[in-house]
Every structure is written in C-alpha cells, then in structure tokens.
Amino acid sequence: MxxxxxxxxxxxxxxxxxxxxxxxxxxxxxxxxxxxxxxxxxxxxxxxxxxxxxxxxxxxxxxxxxxxxxxxxxxxxxxxxxxxxxxxxxxxxxxxxxxxxxxxxxxxxxxxxxxxxxxxxxxxxxxxxxxxxxxxxxxxxxxxxxxxxxxxxxxxxxxxxxxxxxxxxxxxxxxxxxxxxxxxxxxxxxxxxxxxxxxxxxxxxxxxxxxxxxxxxxxxxxxxxxxxxxxxxxxxxxxxxxxxxxxxxxxxxxxxxxxxxxxxxxxxxxxxxxxxxxxxxxxESATLVDTDIFSSQIPGGMLSNMEGQLKAQGAGDRIREVMEEVPRVKADAGHPPLVTPSSQIVGTQAVFNVLMGRYKVMTGEFADLMLGYYGKCLGDPNPEVVEMARKQTKKDPITVRPGDLLKPEWDELVSQAEGLEGYNGTEEDVLTNAMFPGVAPKFFKERPEGPKNVGKTAEQLNTEKVAANAKSKGIQGPAKYNVTVGGRSHSVSVEPV
Amino acid sequence: MxxxxxxxxxxxxxxxxxxxxxxxxxxxxxxxxxxxxxxxxxxxxxxxxxxxxxxxxxxxxxxxxxxxxxxxxxxxxxxxxxxxxxxxxxxxxxxxxxxxxxxxxxxxxxxxxxxxxxxxxxxxxxxxxxxxxxxxxxxxxxxxxxxxxxxxxxxxxxxxxxxxxxxxxxxxxxxxxxxxxxxxxxxxxxxxxxxxxxxxxxxxxxxxxxxxxxxxxxxxxxxxxxxxxxxxxxxxxxxxxxxxxxxxxxxxxxxxxxxxxxxxxxxxxxxxxxxxxxxxxxxESATLVDTDIFSSQIPGGMLSNMEGQLKAQGAGDRIREVMEEVPRVKADAGHPPLVTPSSQIVGTQAVFNVLMGRYKVMTGEFADLMLGYYGKCLGDPNPEVVEMARKQTKKDPITVRPGDLLKPEWDELVSQAEGLEGYNGTEEDVLTNAMFPGVAPKFFKERPEGPKNVGKTAEQLNTEKVAANAKSKGIQGPAKYNVTVGGRSHSVSVEPV
Known part of the structure; x- marks a missing residue:
C-alpha cells in the first residue's frame, strides 16, 4: 500500500x-x-x-x-x-x-x-x-x-x-x-x-x-x-x-x-x-518553550498585557489575584476562547475586578461581550452579570447576529476614502481605509515614497558581528582611538581595568 | 483502566x-x-x-x-x-x-x-x-x-x-x-x-x-x-x-x-x-533545529571538525568531496555509528583520502579501527582496506576482545598517581589520573584553590542587560564623557552620525 x-x-x-x-x-x-x-x-x-x-x-x-x-x-x-x-x-x-x-x-x-x-x-x-x-x-x-x-x-x-x-x-x-x-x-x-x-x-x-x-x-x-x-x-x-x-x-x-x-x-x-x-x-521574543498555559490557561501575551496594566496602576504585586480572577470572568462571559479580541476584553475586566471590586466598573467592550454584541459564546453568559452590564451601559442584550444590526455602509466608506490625500480611486483603497481608518490616511499620503524595510541592513549586521567577535575574544590589550576635542586631535589609549 | x-x-x-x-x-x-x-x-x-x-x-x-x-x-x-x-x-x-x-x-x-x-x-x-x-x-x-x-x-x-x-x-x-x-x-x-x-x-x-x-x-x-x-x-x-x-x-x-x-x-x-x-x-550554540543529518548522515559537530581540518590545509572548498567520501569510509570500516571517537576517526580519514588519495595515508586511529583494536563493528570491514592498514602499520588484525590484550595496570596507575603533587591517596584520585592523565596533574595541584565558576556573575549579567536596554532604546542624543588625556581632563561629546 x-x-x-x-x-x-x-x-x-x-x-x-x-x-x-x-x-x-x-x-x-x-x-x-x-x-x-x-x-x-x-x-x-x-x-x-x-x-x-x-x-x-x-x-x-x-x-x-x-x-x-x-x-x-x-x-x-x-x-x-x-x-x-x-x-x-x-x-x-x-x-x-x-x-x-x-x-x-x-x-x-x-x-x-x-x-x-x-x-x-x-x-x-x-x-x-x-x-x-x-x-x-x-x-x-x-x-x-x-x-x-x-x-x-x-x-x-x-x-x-x-x-x-x-x-x-x-x-x-x-x-x-x-x-x-x-x-x-x-x-x-x-x-x-x-x-x-x-x-x-x-x-x-x-x-x-x-x-x-x-x-x-x-x-x-x-x-x-x-x-x-x-x-x-x-x-x-x-x-x-x-x-x-x-x-x-x-x-x-x-x-x-x-x-x-x-x-x-x-x-x-x-x-x-x-x-x-x-x-x-x-x-523576536526570547520564549523557546513555555508550558505554563496548561496550568494557568492564560496565553503569554495576555499575561504580559495584564502585568503592564497592573504596573501602570502601581499594583504590580496583584498579578496572582488577577490570574485567579481570569477563569471566573471567562466563565461569566460563557467561556470565550482567549484570542484577540476576547483575551484583551477578559483580561482587562479581570484587572478592573481586582482593583475596583468585581464588576463595579465594566469596560465598554466587556459589557458588549456580555450583551451579545460580539456574538454568542459556546457557554451561556452569567445572567446576573448580563443584568449589571445592561444597567451600567443602558444597552439591551441582543440575541440576533450582530451583523444584522448594521446599516449599509459601503457608500459612506467610499466617500470617506475619497476625502483622503493619496486615495487611488480603487475599491481596494476603500477597503484598506474601512479596516484601518486610524492608519490608512497616513499610508495613502506616504505611499509614493515606496516600501520601507525595518530589518537591519547587511552593514548593520556586519558591524554587530564584528563587535560580537571582538567581545568573545575579549579585549586583549589597550585599544587606541583618535579623539577630537575642541578641534584638536588626540591619540587616546583605553585599557580594561 | x-x-x-x-x-x-x-x-x-x-x-x-x-x-x-x-x-x-x-x-x-x-x-x-x-x-x-x-x-x-x-x-x-x-x-x-x-x-x-x-x-x-x-x-x-x-x-x-x-x-x-x-x-x-x-x-x-x-x-x-x-x-x-x-x-x-x-x-x-x-x-x-x-x-x-x-x-x-x-x-x-x-x-x-x-x-x-x-x-x-x-x-x-x-x-x-x-x-x-x-x-x-x-x-x-x-x-x-x-x-x-x-x-x-x-x-x-x-x-x-x-x-x-x-x-x-x-x-x-x-x-x-x-x-x-x-x-x-x-x-x-x-x-x-x-x-x-x-x-x-x-x-x-x-x-x-x-x-x-x-x-x-x-x-x-x-x-x-x-x-x-x-x-x-x-x-x-x-x-x-x-x-x-x-x-x-x-x-x-x-x-x-x-x-x-x-x-x-x-x-x-x-x-x-x-x-x-x-x-x-x-x-551556547545557535542551533535551534537542524534536519540536515537525515540527508547528509553526518552529525553537525563532525561536519564542523572536518571543515576546520580542510581550512587548516587551505582546502576549505573541498568539503563537498569530503562529505561524499564519509559514507565510503564508514562502509569500509563496517558501518560504525558516528559518535565519539568513531566520528573523529572516520571524518579525519575522509579528509586525508580527499587531500592525499584514498587510503594513501592512514591515521593510526583509522588503521586501529580497521584492524579491530577498537572492537568489532556490526558490518564487516572491507578486507582490502584491512590489508592496507596492516601493511602501513605492520600491526596484525585482531579478532579477540581488545581488553584481552591488556596487561594488569592497576599498580602502575597507583604509582603514577603517587608521583603527583596534590594526590590525596585515594583510589578515586588514581582513577581520575588514569582516565585524564593530561589534565589530572594540574588539577591535583590546584585543587586546594577550590571550585571555579566560569559562568557570568550577576554583576556581569546586569551590565549586559543595561547595555542591551540602552541599545534597544537607541542613542537618543549626544552622550557626554570625561576623557583624561595626558593628565588633562576633557569633556567629550559623542553623537551617532
């Protein structure tokens, strides 16, 4: 066979x-x-x-x-x-x-x-x-x-x-x-x-x-x-x-x-x-292998986001509490998979719950998640938390497909694009601006300058290599430099002490 | 269950x-x-x-x-x-x-x-x-x-x-x-x-x-x-x-x-x-994953050894030929697994074969391998190459266990150890010197100085971290140093160009 x-x-x-x-x-x-x-x-x-x-x-x-x-x-x-x-x-x-x-x-x-x-x-x-x-x-x-x-x-x-x-x-x-x-x-x-x-x-x-x-x-x-x-x-x-x-x-x-x-x-x-x-x-990140997620259930990127938020509030020491809060918030929301954007939404709410009391303050996004505006999770949301979201936002929960609430918007998106400097008149540009309205205007304007490469050049890489070689060999003796100070050139010898 | x-x-x-x-x-x-x-x-x-x-x-x-x-x-x-x-x-x-x-x-x-x-x-x-x-x-x-x-x-x-x-x-x-x-x-x-x-x-x-x-x-x-x-x-x-x-x-x-x-x-x-x-x-080596061995059949360490040997002979461009020679040499020897020491023995002989003609010059180790002095491989050695090894070394091939050819040596090993400065009189020291006679004498002498740690200290690691942080942030403006030249102190400003 x-x-x-x-x-x-x-x-x-x-x-x-x-x-x-x-x-x-x-x-x-x-x-x-x-x-x-x-x-x-x-x-x-x-x-x-x-x-x-x-x-x-x-x-x-x-x-x-x-x-x-x-x-x-x-x-x-x-x-x-x-x-x-x-x-x-x-x-x-x-x-x-x-x-x-x-x-x-x-x-x-x-x-x-x-x-x-x-x-x-x-x-x-x-x-x-x-x-x-x-x-x-x-x-x-x-x-x-x-x-x-x-x-x-x-x-x-x-x-x-x-x-x-x-x-x-x-x-x-x-x-x-x-x-x-x-x-x-x-x-x-x-x-x-x-x-x-x-x-x-x-x-x-x-x-x-x-x-x-x-x-x-x-x-x-x-x-x-x-x-x-x-x-x-x-x-x-x-x-x-x-x-x-x-x-x-x-x-x-x-x-x-x-x-x-x-x-x-x-x-x-x-x-x-x-x-x-x-x-x-x-x-590049330094992570080679990380099995923590099996016990914490929290993806690495989400964890570092939450740590950042806590530190910004001077509460960096409360990460343990937040990590314990995450599974509760996730369960209340009906167990969404923790990927973009649900990971950010659940993570930020867990931080708010620890710092200000459970659901005392809801983010707009978390309330929307609870009320069905992102769609339906596999599990049912906790009805008490749904009710709190309704009260805080004065918005009603929905059960319809979120897309059904939207009105036709294509013509509006076309006019938006038409108002932008550098718009090339294509549907592709309309879509680019529709999806990334915060970035597209600047891009359309600068597009004629052509692609940028943010990687290092061969020259930069070579300089780094030479420096690394020098370092690995160690400084063997005094190094000599010409240093110009106030218009006068001096020969300077530098030696490790 | x-x-x-x-x-x-x-x-x-x-x-x-x-x-x-x-x-x-x-x-x-x-x-x-x-x-x-x-x-x-x-x-x-x-x-x-x-x-x-x-x-x-x-x-x-x-x-x-x-x-x-x-x-x-x-x-x-x-x-x-x-x-x-x-x-x-x-x-x-x-x-x-x-x-x-x-x-x-x-x-x-x-x-x-x-x-x-x-x-x-x-x-x-x-x-x-x-x-x-x-x-x-x-x-x-x-x-x-x-x-x-x-x-x-x-x-x-x-x-x-x-x-x-x-x-x-x-x-x-x-x-x-x-x-x-x-x-x-x-x-x-x-x-x-x-x-x-x-x-x-x-x-x-x-x-x-x-x-x-x-x-x-x-x-x-x-x-x-x-x-x-x-x-x-x-x-x-x-x-x-x-x-x-x-x-x-x-x-x-x-x-x-x-x-x-x-x-x-x-x-x-x-x-x-x-x-x-x-x-x-x-x-540490930079290798993360390398599947080359499945096609080349040559372990990475062995390959770099052979490259080094070729370069030392000004023949760095002949690595392809050597890589093709390795499987032949390995087969002639009866297919030893390529680990220490057989990988070095086979690799060096492959280099010799390419540079000087096949088996024109045999290393002593390769001849010993062919003649059975390292033991018996799973495959049979090529009899023609065995014969060449015999002729070049004037040694006979053996079929007995190599260990059987050795005479009692313990007493001799004890006397050797006794002659060394710092020998502590134990059988353990005798064994250490027996196994690493090129290193043990110096070790016995210096042992009282106590263990050395060749890893970086916390201070060194911290300095590197600070330098890396500075680098990742980029040099934001001119850096000022005090430089003393010929006894006079100058304030020097260094700026990336």
Missing part, C-alpha cells in the same frame, strides 16, 4: 513572521524564496491576514494589495491562503454584509484562493456571510474551529461546531490552535470524531509550537485522518511560531504517510530565511 | 548542560534545584559521565567524586544515573579489567545507582566487563544500543543487539539516539520488537532534540511499550539538547499513559535553571 499523502501549508510568509518577529518582514525579504515555495509541493501557501495587512501600512509603507498581487505572480502554481476574521474581515469591528462581499471579491480578484474563515467566539453567524461570499466567487471556503480548553469545550462540542461549518458550505474544516494548547489525545479525538461523523471531509490542522508538544499533536491528528497540516520552514520555526516543515517530513518517513515535499526546495527555502531572520532579531 | 506509568530520567544535571553549554555548569549552580529534583518523582537523575568528569577537572577545578557525593547527599530518594563508556570508562582508551572493576566499585560506593553502559561501536565485548562489575556491586546495569542509520543497522539488528545485552545480564535496555536520528516509526518498531521478542524487559529511550522530531519518537516508543524516557526541564531543553520534561507531561495528558511527575516541583526546577542558563550563554 502506498503511503497516504499529507498536504502541508507553509506559514513562513504569514503566521511565522507574525509570531516570531511582530509581522515585520518586508516583501523584498520574501521574494527570493517564492520560486522554491511555489515548486516545493505544498498544499497551500499562507501569505496574507489581518496582522500582515496592518503591518504593511503601519510600519512598512507597503500596499498589502500589491503584496498579494506580487505573491500571485511569483507563485503561479500555488494555492494562496489567507486568514479572515469573519464579519470583522481584517479589522476590529463588524462590517455590514456588502463590505464583506466586496472584500472577498477583491481578495479573490487579486489572487487569493483559500479563505480560512474564523471567529474568535466560534459563533457561526459571524462567519456565515464571509463563507457565502467565498463560495460565490468560486474559491475555497475553509471553516475554522478555534481550539480552546474549558468546561463547555468538549470533543463532542467541537465535532458539532464542525457540523455547523459544513452546513454553511465549508469545503474543508480547519482546527486552529493559536495557543499551542492542543494536546495529542484531543487532536486525535477531534479529528477522528469529525471524520467518523461527517465522512471524508478535508481537515486542516494549525498548531503553534509554544508548548513544545504540538508536533506530536500533528502526528496524532494525521493518524486520526487529518489531510493537511500547517508548518513553517525550520529557519522560521519554533518558539511562539510553528513546528518545522523539515521535521514534519522526517517524522513521517517510514510511516504510512508522506508529504511528497521536495527536500532540495525546502533546504533552499530554509537557507534563504536563515539569512533573513537575523535582520529582524530585535523584534 | 488507570493509565500506565511512564518513568522519566531528568537530564538537566548531565547531558543537558553538556549539549547546550559545553558541560560548563558549576556544581554551585545545581545545588538549589536538587531538592525539587529529588522530590519530583523521576525514575532517575542523570548527573555524571565522561564530559562532566572531564570539565570538572579541566575547567571548574572541581573534584568530580566530590560532586557525586554531594548529589548523593542532596538527593537521598533518587536513583542517580551515569553514562559509562564500557571498557573506556570515562576516558579515551581501553582499560584493563581490574581498572574497570575499581572504577565501578568506587562509583557505586560514592553514590551511583544506575550505570548506562555503552560502546561507540555497539560491540558487546567492550561492555561485558563493566556490566559484570555493576552487577557484582548490586547496582542497576543498563545495556545500551547506540542508534544509527546504515545498511546493516536494521530493526532486526537492533533487536538482536538487545538480546546480547540481556544475555550479558542487563537489567534494562537503553535505546540511545545521540544525533536525534531516531524517527517515530523506527522508535516504535525497535521498542515493539524488543518487547515482542524478549518479554517485558525495561526499555529506556534517550533522544536529542536537534532535528525537532524526537518528541514524536518518544510518543511512538511509549505506545510501543517503552518504560522510561529521558527529557530535560524546559529551561535546559531543545536545540542540540533534549525534549522538555513539561512538554512530555503535557503530551501524555488524556492518553493511556502518565508520568506522575509533580508539576509544582517541575516549575520550580524550571525557574531555577531559567535563572542559571544565561550565565553560560557564551558557551
């Missing part, structure tokens, strides 16, 4: 640099690798999403739509893949349905093939319009389950979630584990359950590597029937990023599975990013 | 710092963690071996026997474990049987419980005396299979090797993968094969993490019946080291297996070494 082919999604161009180097990689540092990526035999190439879009216009003066078109040109044989936050698109609020349709249409037109659609609360109503829009333009609509651990997030629950996504027309199901929480047995049980319940539906599994355990989870997911798994080339892997692509290949050698990836191409991709990665070292 | 208990060997005190920081960790940086390690519930604590012994007397002015006694005192409830290179003991030549007996007896007397006995060539005759000595003193004799890949190293071959170790009285079998080559399917097949063939013999699995794939191998080994696996606490893990202990725990949660380790103790051990590790950063 020939081994079963396991598809691989390469993450180097999106999630890997988002997770490892704060999404700072410039397009010019990716271009050279594209031919090898295109020909290595991946199932898809993830290359676009909210943070890459944001970073393009905020830090890199790069048009994200132009980036997408360039990827399309450079990788003509590949499925290009993006991460789409359902009704939020790539922004931080719900958009009216027509904006969702426009965005999906333009993304497809510019080259996108696979749309991984997700919602932070796993509320299918927040994904429905985006999924329908993807299907309408004939592209691959992938429905996503955000994995989390809670009393209401059971294997059976995740299997049911998959069913709802399939009812919505999902061509495949992604099991997305953004906090590296997905343990091997759960991975196996969920994938097996979905396959047993719904037949041979394509399942893609996405894990981060933070806890050091998720390559095993990918193995068990594959044994349970997973079809595609996400990895990043080794020189762009590990830590808060993802499992190394080459390790996946090695893992499957000799088993009943194979990736069919071209190892020579992989090595060439690896060598390219091994050169690029040091340019962005200042954006 | 309650989950099957999987034992864990903690590597932080031996192989982890050997692999990550060139074995430089001082005893004083381990002491604080010992109580938690002792009470965490490990199957054993690896804490002694050739490189730690060598580093103690070469770099740390620390008596390795005293280190062992300290571990014994600090961890009264734990099995202490060491790695023993068979007839080589901890040195680099074969020792006569009585020396082997003495060494094992003294090690046991000073506190050692589990002796993991191995031989670089997997020649059981090189392990027999050490195994017998361990059994004689009533300690745990663990027979070791060094894992490697070659045409003669088949799953069946490894199963047979295990049988020979059991015949020798091994209380358990270690499957030792020093190059992170052990892939999941092989791990499963070997462990399953041993269990199926010999019944419920205890199997310990030791993997490095270099290729990023071996936590999966541990999972498959456990599924196949492995009883104990080796890991290192997360703050002393990954890269050329080992898989993180906490990730192993998380990996098994929800499965039919459990480690039973105390997570609070693990976190406390982790926090201790997270503080210690930065002190030794200058000894």
């Amino acid at each position: 020939s081994p079963r082919k396991i598809g691989v999604t390469e993450l180097a161009l999106r999630d890997a640099h988002q997770s490892l180097m704060a999404t700072r990689m410039a397009m010019e540092d990716m271009v050279e690798a594209c031919e090898d990526i295109d020909k290595a035999g991946y199932w898809s190439v993830e290359c676009w999403g909210g943070a890459t879009f944001d970073a393009c216009i905020r830090f890199l003066n790069e048009d994200p739509w132009e980036r997408l078109r360039t990827f399309r040109k450079l990788m003509p044989n590949s499925r290009l893949q993006m991460l789409l936050r359902g009704q939020n698109l790539l922004g931080y609020r719900h958009y009216e349905d027509m904006v969702v349709d426009e965005f999906v249409e333009k993304s497809a037109e510019n080259g996108m093939d696979v749309f991984r659609v997700f919602d932070a609360l796993n509320d299918p109503r927040n994904m429905a319009q985006a999924m329908a829009a993807v299907k309408k333009v004939g592209k691959h609509a992938q429905g996503t389950i955000c994995y989390t651990m809670s009393p209401v997030h059971t294997v059976e629950g995740f299997i049911k979630s998959a069913g709802r996504l399939l009812d919505m027309g999902a061509e495949s199901i992604a099991l997305k584990d953004m906090a590296a929480l997905l343990q091997p047995q759960q991975a196996y049980d969920i994938v097996k359950g979905i396959k047993d319940t719904y037949g041979d539906v394509q399942i893609n599994v996405h894990c981060h590597s933070t806890t050091g355990v998720t390559l095993v989870s990918l193995m068990k997911a594959i044994e349970a029937g997973a079809d595609v798994v996400d990895t990043a080339i080794s020189s762009m892997s590990l830590g808060p990023g993802h499992n190394p692509t080459e390790s996946l290949v090695a893992m499957l050698e000799g088993t009943d599975y194979t990736t069919g990836l071209d190892m020579d191409r992989l090595l060439s991709i690896r060598d390219h990013f091994a050169k690029v990665r040091p340019k962005y070292s200042e954006f | 309650s989950p099957r208990k999987i034992g864990v060997t903690e590597l932080a005190l031996r192989d982890a710092h050997q692999s990550l920081m060139a074995t430089r960790m001082a005893m004083e940086d381990m002491v604080e963690a010992c109580e938690d390690i002792d009470k965490a519930g490990y199957w054993s604590v690896e804490c002694w071996g050739g490189a730690t012994f060598d580093a103690c007397i070469r770099f740390l002015n620390e008596d390795p026997w005293e280190r062992l006694r300290t571990f014994r005192k600090l961890m009264p409830n734990s099995r202490l474990q060491m790695l023993l290179r068979g007839q080589n003991l901890l040195g680099y030549r074969h020792y006569e049987d009585m020396v082997v007996d003495e060494f094992v007896e003294k090690s046991a007397e000073n506190g050692m419980d589990v002796f993991r006995v191995f031989d670089a060539l997997n020649d059981p005759r090189n392990m027999a005396q050490a195994m017998a000595a361990v059994k004689k003193v009533g300690k745990h004799a663990q027979g070791t299979i060094c894992y490697t890949m070659s045409p003669v190293h088949t799953v069946e071959g490894f199963i047979k090797s295990a049988g020979r170790l059991l015949d020798m009285g091994a209380e358990s079998i270690a499957l030792k993968d020093m190059a992170a080559l052990l892939q999941p399917q092989q791990a499963y097949d070997i462990v399953k094969g041993i269990k199926d063939t010999y019944g419920d013999v205890q199997i310990n699995v030791h993997c490095h993490s270099t290729t990023g794939v071996t936590l999966v191998s541990l999972m498959k080994a456990i599924e196949a019946g492995a009883d104990v696996v080796d890991t290192a606490i997360s703050s002393m893990s990954l890269g050329p080291g080992h898989n993180p202990t906490e990730s192993l725990v998380a990996m098994l949660e929800g499965t039919d297996y459990t480690t039973g380790l105390d997570m609070d103790r693990l976190l406390s051990i982790r926090d201790h070494f997270a503080k210690v590790r930065p002190k030794y950063s200058e000894f």
Whole structure:
C-alpha cells in the first residue's frame, strides 16, 4: 500500500513572521524564496491576514494589495491562503454584509484562493456571510474551529461546531490552535470524531509550537485522518511560531504517510530565511518553550498585557489575584476562547475586578461581550452579570447576529476614502481605509515614497558581528582611538581595568 | 483502566548542560534545584559521565567524586544515573579489567545507582566487563544500543543487539539516539520488537532534540511499550539538547499513559535553571533545529571538525568531496555509528583520502579501527582496506576482545598517581589520573584553590542587560564623557552620525 499523502501549508510568509518577529518582514525579504515555495509541493501557501495587512501600512509603507498581487505572480502554481476574521474581515469591528462581499471579491480578484474563515467566539453567524461570499466567487471556503480548553469545550462540542461549518458550505474544516494548547489525545479525538461523523471531509490542522508538544499533536491528528497540516520552514520555526516543515517530513518517513515535499526546495527555502531572520532579531521574543498555559490557561501575551496594566496602576504585586480572577470572568462571559479580541476584553475586566471590586466598573467592550454584541459564546453568559452590564451601559442584550444590526455602509466608506490625500480611486483603497481608518490616511499620503524595510541592513549586521567577535575574544590589550576635542586631535589609549 | 506509568530520567544535571553549554555548569549552580529534583518523582537523575568528569577537572577545578557525593547527599530518594563508556570508562582508551572493576566499585560506593553502559561501536565485548562489575556491586546495569542509520543497522539488528545485552545480564535496555536520528516509526518498531521478542524487559529511550522530531519518537516508543524516557526541564531543553520534561507531561495528558511527575516541583526546577542558563550563554550554540543529518548522515559537530581540518590545509572548498567520501569510509570500516571517537576517526580519514588519495595515508586511529583494536563493528570491514592498514602499520588484525590484550595496570596507575603533587591517596584520585592523565596533574595541584565558576556573575549579567536596554532604546542624543588625556581632563561629546 502506498503511503497516504499529507498536504502541508507553509506559514513562513504569514503566521511565522507574525509570531516570531511582530509581522515585520518586508516583501523584498520574501521574494527570493517564492520560486522554491511555489515548486516545493505544498498544499497551500499562507501569505496574507489581518496582522500582515496592518503591518504593511503601519510600519512598512507597503500596499498589502500589491503584496498579494506580487505573491500571485511569483507563485503561479500555488494555492494562496489567507486568514479572515469573519464579519470583522481584517479589522476590529463588524462590517455590514456588502463590505464583506466586496472584500472577498477583491481578495479573490487579486489572487487569493483559500479563505480560512474564523471567529474568535466560534459563533457561526459571524462567519456565515464571509463563507457565502467565498463560495460565490468560486474559491475555497475553509471553516475554522478555534481550539480552546474549558468546561463547555468538549470533543463532542467541537465535532458539532464542525457540523455547523459544513452546513454553511465549508469545503474543508480547519482546527486552529493559536495557543499551542492542543494536546495529542484531543487532536486525535477531534479529528477522528469529525471524520467518523461527517465522512471524508478535508481537515486542516494549525498548531503553534509554544508548548513544545504540538508536533506530536500533528502526528496524532494525521493518524486520526487529518489531510493537511500547517508548518513553517525550520529557519522560521519554533518558539511562539510553528513546528518545522523539515521535521514534519522526517517524522513521517517510514510511516504510512508522506508529504511528497521536495527536500532540495525546502533546504533552499530554509537557507534563504536563515539569512533573513537575523535582520529582524530585535523584534523576536526570547520564549523557546513555555508550558505554563496548561496550568494557568492564560496565553503569554495576555499575561504580559495584564502585568503592564497592573504596573501602570502601581499594583504590580496583584498579578496572582488577577490570574485567579481570569477563569471566573471567562466563565461569566460563557467561556470565550482567549484570542484577540476576547483575551484583551477578559483580561482587562479581570484587572478592573481586582482593583475596583468585581464588576463595579465594566469596560465598554466587556459589557458588549456580555450583551451579545460580539456574538454568542459556546457557554451561556452569567445572567446576573448580563443584568449589571445592561444597567451600567443602558444597552439591551441582543440575541440576533450582530451583523444584522448594521446599516449599509459601503457608500459612506467610499466617500470617506475619497476625502483622503493619496486615495487611488480603487475599491481596494476603500477597503484598506474601512479596516484601518486610524492608519490608512497616513499610508495613502506616504505611499509614493515606496516600501520601507525595518530589518537591519547587511552593514548593520556586519558591524554587530564584528563587535560580537571582538567581545568573545575579549579585549586583549589597550585599544587606541583618535579623539577630537575642541578641534584638536588626540591619540587616546583605553585599557580594561 | 488507570493509565500506565511512564518513568522519566531528568537530564538537566548531565547531558543537558553538556549539549547546550559545553558541560560548563558549576556544581554551585545545581545545588538549589536538587531538592525539587529529588522530590519530583523521576525514575532517575542523570548527573555524571565522561564530559562532566572531564570539565570538572579541566575547567571548574572541581573534584568530580566530590560532586557525586554531594548529589548523593542532596538527593537521598533518587536513583542517580551515569553514562559509562564500557571498557573506556570515562576516558579515551581501553582499560584493563581490574581498572574497570575499581572504577565501578568506587562509583557505586560514592553514590551511583544506575550505570548506562555503552560502546561507540555497539560491540558487546567492550561492555561485558563493566556490566559484570555493576552487577557484582548490586547496582542497576543498563545495556545500551547506540542508534544509527546504515545498511546493516536494521530493526532486526537492533533487536538482536538487545538480546546480547540481556544475555550479558542487563537489567534494562537503553535505546540511545545521540544525533536525534531516531524517527517515530523506527522508535516504535525497535521498542515493539524488543518487547515482542524478549518479554517485558525495561526499555529506556534517550533522544536529542536537534532535528525537532524526537518528541514524536518518544510518543511512538511509549505506545510501543517503552518504560522510561529521558527529557530535560524546559529551561535546559531543545536545540542540540533534549525534549522538555513539561512538554512530555503535557503530551501524555488524556492518553493511556502518565508520568506522575509533580508539576509544582517541575516549575520550580524550571525557574531555577531559567535563572542559571544565561550565565553560560557564551558557551551556547545557535542551533535551534537542524534536519540536515537525515540527508547528509553526518552529525553537525563532525561536519564542523572536518571543515576546520580542510581550512587548516587551505582546502576549505573541498568539503563537498569530503562529505561524499564519509559514507565510503564508514562502509569500509563496517558501518560504525558516528559518535565519539568513531566520528573523529572516520571524518579525519575522509579528509586525508580527499587531500592525499584514498587510503594513501592512514591515521593510526583509522588503521586501529580497521584492524579491530577498537572492537568489532556490526558490518564487516572491507578486507582490502584491512590489508592496507596492516601493511602501513605492520600491526596484525585482531579478532579477540581488545581488553584481552591488556596487561594488569592497576599498580602502575597507583604509582603514577603517587608521583603527583596534590594526590590525596585515594583510589578515586588514581582513577581520575588514569582516565585524564593530561589534565589530572594540574588539577591535583590546584585543587586546594577550590571550585571555579566560569559562568557570568550577576554583576556581569546586569551590565549586559543595561547595555542591551540602552541599545534597544537607541542613542537618543549626544552622550557626554570625561576623557583624561595626558593628565588633562576633557569633556567629550559623542553623537551617532
């Protein structure tokens, strides 16, 4: 029996640099690798999403739509893949349905093939319009389950979630584990359950590597029937990023599975990013492996946010209390997965509860979460806290799809864009400004200056290397400098004491 | 059914710092963690071996026997474990049987419980005396299979090797993968094969993490019946080291297996070494993950050795040829696993072959390897090359156990030690000098000065942190210094340009 082919999604161009180097990689540092990526035999190439879009216009003066078109040109044989936050698109609020349709249409037109659609609360109503829009333009609509651990997030629950996504027309199901929480047995049980319940539906599994355990989870997911798994080339892997692509290949050698990836191409991709990665070292976190989340249930980024908030209030010593408060707040909200934006909303409210008394002061966002304005969580919200939110905000709880409350806004968004200096008259620009109204105006104005690369130059890297070599050798004797003081040059000798 | 208990060997005190920081960790940086390690519930604590012994007397002015006694005192409830290179003991030549007996007896007397006995060539005759000595003193004799890949190293071959170790009285079998080559399917097949063939013999699995794939191998080994696996606490893990202990725990949660380790103790051990590790950063390699060995079959350390040798001969550009020569030389020698010392012997000969013509000049070590003086490899040596070795060295090939050629040497070793300044009159000192005659004399002399710590001090670390902070903030404006030149003080302003 020939081994079963396991598809691989390469993450180097999106999630890997988002997770490892704060999404700072410039397009010019990716271009050279594209031919090898295109020909290595991946199932898809993830290359676009909210943070890459944001970073393009905020830090890199790069048009994200132009980036997408360039990827399309450079990788003509590949499925290009993006991460789409359902009704939020790539922004931080719900958009009216027509904006969702426009965005999906333009993304497809510019080259996108696979749309991984997700919602932070796993509320299918927040994904429905985006999924329908993807299907309408004939592209691959992938429905996503955000994995989390809670009393209401059971294997059976995740299997049911998959069913709802399939009812919505999902061509495949992604099991997305953004906090590296997905343990091997759960991975196996969920994938097996979905396959047993719904037949041979394509399942893609996405894990981060933070806890050091998720390559095993990918193995068990594959044994349970997973079809595609996400990895990043080794020189762009590990830590808060993802499992190394080459390790996946090695893992499957000799088993009943194979990736069919071209190892020579992989090595060439690896060598390219091994050169690029040091340019962005200042954006890297020091985390190599961290299993704390299994006991604390709090993602690392959320923890450091809360610590920052406490310190700003002179209450840095109360982090333990806040950590104990988080599970209560999360339960009161109906157990939302702790990802953006729910992690910030729950975390900030936990800090408020500890500093000012439980729910004495609610943030507007937390009240909205309690009242249903972000959508519905898997668990029910605590009715007493809902009532407090209603009283504090004078807003009524809703049970309808949040998107249904929005009025058509496309024409208004067009006029907004038209008022901006540098607006190029395209729907793409309208969408850019709609999603990032705080950043787009400045970007449109400065766009003609062309892309910036915030990585270090070869010269800077070389200077650092020389300095590091000098340091590792130690200062052997007195060093001589010419120092000019008040117009007169002096020879100065400096010696360690 | 309650989950099957999987034992864990903690590597932080031996192989982890050997692999990550060139074995430089001082005893004083381990002491604080010992109580938690002792009470965490490990199957054993690896804490002694050739490189730690060598580093103690070469770099740390620390008596390795005293280190062992300290571990014994600090961890009264734990099995202490060491790695023993068979007839080589901890040195680099074969020792006569009585020396082997003495060494094992003294090690046991000073506190050692589990002796993991191995031989670089997997020649059981090189392990027999050490195994017998361990059994004689009533300690745990663990027979070791060094894992490697070659045409003669088949799953069946490894199963047979295990049988020979059991015949020798091994209380358990270690499957030792020093190059992170052990892939999941092989791990499963070997462990399953041993269990199926010999019944419920205890199997310990030791993997490095270099290729990023071996936590999966541990999972498959456990599924196949492995009883104990080796890991290192997360703050002393990954890269050329080992898989993180906490990730192993998380990996098994929800499965039919459990480690039973105390997570609070693990976190406390982790926090201790997270503080210690930065002190030794200058000894760390930059390798995070490297899967090259699967295609090149050449361990990273061996590759850089050969590159160094070529460069010294002005032939740095011929590394490709040498890499192609290595498999031929390895095959001619009968496929020795490429670990110390066979990796150096094979690598150097491959360099000689490329520079001077194939086997035109043989190193003495390579000739000895061909003639059987290191023992017997699993494959047969190429008879033509054996003949060339015989001619070049005028030595005859041997088929007997190399140890059988040695004459009693204990009395001679005692007199040698007695002639040394600072010799303390113990058998332990005789053994130290016997194993490291190039280093021990200086150590004996300087021992009264007490242990040195080659890690950075808190003050040095703080200075570096301040400098790094300043750098990350960038120089904001001109910096002012007082510079004294020729006795006159000047105020100098330095500004980035």
